Amino acid sequence: MVGGGEGAFIGAVHRMAAALDGEIELVCGAFSADAERSQRSGAALYLDARRVYDSYTHMMAAEAALPATERMQFVAIVTPNNLHFPVAEAALRAGFHVLSDKPATLDLAQSLELRSLLRETGLLYGLTHTYAGYPLVKEARARVATGELGTLRKIVVEYPQGWLADNQEAQDNKQAAWRLDPAQAGVSSCMGDIGVHAANLAEYVSGLQIIQLCSDLTSFVPGRTLDDDGAVLLRFNNGAKGLLHASQVCVGEENALSLRVYGDKGGLAWTQQEPNTLWLKTNDRPAQMLRTGGAYLGSLASLNTRTPMGHPEGYLEAFANLYCAFAEQIRAYELGETPGERGQDCPGIEAAIRGMAFIELAVAASNSEQKWHTFSTQLSNEE
């Protein structure tokens, strides 16, 4: 693990998610650039002090030098955004698979470079778009894929939060500080931190791609150079229209990601704060409430559920599902096999590139008087 020392939020989340199913063991880490802090963090995690490093470059070198059966199998990157690419690059060059927090890199160019590196090394890459880990999000995707909703027409995805409604970044809130610092966060705060989750969720569930957008981003809190709010009109590659709204200044909102997808036969709705319920609706029959653990759910939803109906699973379980999928990819890789359905179902480099392209285009479009902005066709899988 790189990053995630004392006081970090997402590092602890990654560790719990990795530990939950007993399939992954934390064996080493470079938790901080401050050697002493890194050691303290490692000690608190019961790690062998020799495998707690003061830099990721040292870690890559030292671990690569260990016997194959002892060394780490992959690197989890949980640093601020600006380090995602250099750490991933170092890991890949040292022969390690990479599981990275989002957004993938500091900018789109780095993501494209990362794709080249992955093609070069043949190693694995996973991106923790957490919300794709929820069982009912997987069910939603499956229902769309079967055509149950008909041809998709309209997608509404929202991600309001309220925690940055005042200048937390000036009040010793480290989580706020780096997210609002262009050097660490990139060109966007709101779109980069949460809008990108929303865009990924819309594409993951719909199976569609955003091809055009029109956006209006705002920095409401004085002193900020990055956006803390934004609304984006979307157009998808099948002709569907969409709406993406994300904010860090919607006072009183917690982490209110939600998705609605409408086709010409049916609609669905899911909301992250009550993740164990998925709505399927038509015009002429009663709405159906699908629940995590239901015997009527598809295979991916079932494979990603740990407890019976009515035993709520949450954010950490969703996160753990991504770790399980990535672990399955690694096992298959080592056996020279194709991973199973669950293993294949983990956001990877294409999601990484699309996310970075979304962020950059949303920012550019907001600064433009032109209404519609089109994604470059160079983003597609074929080079």
Add this chain to the structure above:
Amino acid sequence: MVGGGEGAFIGAVHRMAAALDGEIELVCGAFSADAERSQRSGAALYLDARRVYDSYTHMMAAEAALPATERMQFVAIVTPNNLHFPVAEAALRAGFHVLSDKPATLDLAQSLELRSLLRETGLLYGLTHTYAGYPLVKEARARVATGELGTLRKIVVEYPQGWLADNQEAQDNKQAAWRLDPAQAGVSSCMGDIGVHAANLAEYVSGLQIIQLCSDLTSFVPGRTLDDDGAVLLRFNNGAKGLLHASQVCVGEENALSLRVYGDKGGLAWTQQEPNTLWLKTNDRPAQMLRTGGAYLGSLASLNTRTPMGHPEGYLEAFANLYCAFAEQIRAYELGETPGERGQDCPGIEAAIRGMAFIELAVAASNSEQKWHTFSTQLSNEE
């Protein structure tokens, strides 16, 4: 009453709303241009056959000829949009106050002309933006007005419906047919029928005015010339941003109007399908659930509530509140007095004009490659 014969939806709603409180009595009507149908409708309503007319022009003339104590006191207009203005004009010219269904007229020009007529005659005009009639919508407005939410930053208003997801207009659904016919509905179906309610709700509660918009309207169902869906980015006169989404093709949605307003101190949320709950949220205290009938509510909410907490009031009660307010205006008018708080709280000609301007600008902006479109300053109260 003009319009609202057999089989009409909104006519029956107006009649129930008017009857609920025992303050208003239906005394005459031109329910249909088909004389026989008008008589049948009137008979079903226990009206004196002599006061059931075959045209609104006949009605105005005949009623105006009755002694002052016998004639009707105001005209309720419940026809398709294209008749709103001519009927209102005829009523005003005959000396009758007008309570009209929305949207006010077929186009903006008619609304401006209506304003001139009202200034000329000094008569009263009310517009049934039903949702402004709910007690907790009034409470929301009151809370914003006191500054409890701080400076407003963001407004999200949605109005998804699903009933026009297929071509109902070709299936003998009269409600669908006229709404999708430009001759009867005007330049818009979705924005004209429901988007205008959403825009009014946002302005009513926030006390702000939309000054710029960017829109993307769609006709999803083949064969339609008018929009059945749309998303609109909004900018308000205090610098707040907004988002309006309305649709008639969101399969499975009923009448899901909802509003969220966020300021720098607090946020609020209300949804029409559970109208007796209003949420007030901050970042640092538990969210508060306000309920219709609560002793802690302000005067307008209380004046517009009929039963104790937990006895749900609904759409008809909200509608009846507009009738009560208009009745109070008439009483005050007749006494030469200023109506009380409740009487003043009824959408009137300014809401009518703003609504028509919104519809026209949303359509124009959707057809344009230019991003932002600005409302004419001529709309303001001062000519």
Add this chain to the structure above:
Amino acid sequence: MVGGGEGAFIGAVHRMAAALDGEIELVCGAFSADAERSQRSGAALYLDARRVYDSYTHMMAAEAALPATERMQFVAIVTPNNLHFPVAEAALRAGFHVLSDKPATLDLAQSLELRSLLRETGLLYGLTHTYAGYPLVKEARARVATGELGTLRKIVVEYPQGWLADNQEAQDNKQAAWRLDPAQAGVSSCMGDIGVHAANLAEYVSGLQIIQLCSDLTSFVPGRTLDDDGAVLLRFNNGAKGLLHASQVCVGEENALSLRVYGDKGGLAWTQQEPNTLWLKTNDRPAQMLRTGGAYLGSLASLNTRTPMGHPEGYLEAFANLYCAFAEQIRAYELGETPGERGQDCPGIEAAIRGMAFIELAVAASNSEQKWHTFSTQLSNEE
């Protein structure tokens, strides 16, 4: 109308319910035993002063003396409980049908006597168990009747309120005062005022009869002689078990009547504060959310709905449904016909008797050390 003068709650509710559909007109009233107050109340309702009476006996006599086409057609009784029987008796003896607020009478004996009077006079009697008026309660009953839930096993009905958690009766709250006064309310406050609604709802929806009960009633607030809270174990005539809980001291609860019914194939749930939703559940399929106005609903639900889906109907509409049903009974009576489905669906004298028996037995059982108490078989329809 008898009762319901200035400041009364349920009188105004009855008037709005009666007025809503334009089928019933209030023509006379004895609103208070205080002649002046009665006149003031009548004037506020725009009644002819000659038909505003200072006592119900005067009203019965005077109205009966009017020509048949002018006199009132039925009496609505909205007094405290102790007057329900004497007024009903006077009305029936004067030849008027009766629509009475609940509970039917002051004690069971009066209800049995009322049944005799009805048989004697052949007149009509309706009892406003409001909650049976909701469209989805009717749908629930219909679904049970078709066997969709299988054999019923378990019924849970609750009715918590909080408004009497302190001694409101000593604080000039008239609504509280008479409900807690044995002379006006009878042997029970909580069971008599709301428990009886809950019992009726359980029997109405299930189509079953309670045959045994075990109860524990309490007077929590010092100084009260009547119960303000109670829990009752139920046994039904098909072997199903049940649970009824009602309270006036559950602080923070509004009017939280709810019902759950479980059979061996399915379950249903409905709650009065969100009356437009009915849940149908099975073990192996997604739960279904039925909504007022849904095209999939049965005839009684549809006949008792006024607006399309998503336009919430509430308490007053439910109440109005009882008035409509009773009006239909009267029309059929006058034509010598059998009322239609809707007209037949109004609680009558049998519900009245069962309700009074429930109240008396719940109180008796609570005072007993014996566990189970059995309803007298004399209550049944056959004499």
Add this chain to the structure above:
Amino acid sequence: MVGGGEGAFIGAVHRMAAALDGEIELVCGAFSADAERSQRSGAALYLDARRVYDSYTHMMAAEAALPATERMQFVAIVTPNNLHFPVAEAALRAGFHVLSDKPATLDLAQSLELRSLLRETGLLYGLTHTYAGYPLVKEARARVATGELGTLRKIVVEYPQGWLADNQEAQDNKQAAWRLDPAQAGVSSCMGDIGVHAANLAEYVSGLQIIQLCSDLTSFVPGRTLDDDGAVLLRFNNGAKGLLHASQVCVGEENALSLRVYGDKGGLAWTQQEPNTLWLKTNDRPAQMLRTGGAYLGSLASLNTRTPMGHPEGYLEAFANLYCAFAEQIRAYELGETPGERGQDCPGIEAAIRGMAFIELAVAASNSEQKWHTFSTQLSNEE
């Protein structure tokens, strides 16, 4: 770990809960009495084959023979009920602390004996009443303790499930089979499996003790000797009244544990299927919705929360909280210290005894014609 081999439900839950926070490592197990199956289970968990045992007696002996730094520190018991006591006894006699699934033992006598053993050995005992592990259940307890609700009057606790509505036990459902087998489950299925959770939750949150009860248990599904449903009237030691309802045959219900507590100043409500919300209500102010992670929550709620507001925590996190508390107890024990607030907050032997007494009395009371049944005073802490 004893029990929890392949296909078991609760064993896997315990393992995930133990692993989540990286504080506890599974080091050995007797997963099945079938040696081969136990080994297969251990291998799947990456355990050293030498520490996978074919019986708990072997495990206790072998582990006790290991050096102190290598041997296990405590035993987690996840077998059917009949083995809880013998395994606990063996563990304690071998010097190991015990964390046991509920209900504590097969009957009350065993629980009392267990208490003696604990006093004798001085070792630690924890009981996994999962629902006491939720942060907002802890907050509810804290709010009651501060007197915010005033003097408690009424407690309603429910636990409906539907999964045993047909004879699953005859359909190769192992989870069903042992729960309905008196030899493995004890005198009760419904009360023993879930009613006891409900009773514990009521006492945990209220800080009160049930002193009397009246019960009506049922076996709805033909062929069962144990109850699959029950309702229990409760009386608490401060004079409060209560109602407990649990069922395994409420078709369509998942795991719908919920609790409502009302005092003379306020009420609270919590439901397990939406565990991150706690309601606090009064009569004169808006209801407050408390949310997991809120800065306004007390210390125990905060200590038992892993992620920020809006990142839902669920059943496994609640379970893990019990493991964390027990781990803290062990650390304190080994240091000869008193555990901190979190460590002390784990159900122990007193909860075990009260639970077994509740089960036995509920069954006895149901079989009796006597209404009220009183708990023995011998259950109290003082012998």
